[in-house]
Amino acid sequence: MKLNTQKFALACALTAAVLWLACSALVSLLPGLMLSMSGHMVHMQLENMGWHLTVVGFIGGLVAWSAIAGATGALLSAIYNRLL
8 A cells, every 4th residue: 555645744744743832832831840851861961951942943843843754754655655
């Protein structure tokens, strides 16, 4: 079964957007907990640092990560379809 490259890319982009929204909401609501969790994820002590979440950064990250995820999904789908 071949994948529809455009639909798969869009699904990846939308998934990244939803995850970005959820992550940004958690950073906004629980900054200390999220900073600690992020530190654990990268094996670093980040508690002395802080978040700098702006509207421009939020929108820029949303667009950038969605575009990267969409392009990655398109590439994955194209490679998968080629391998069939």
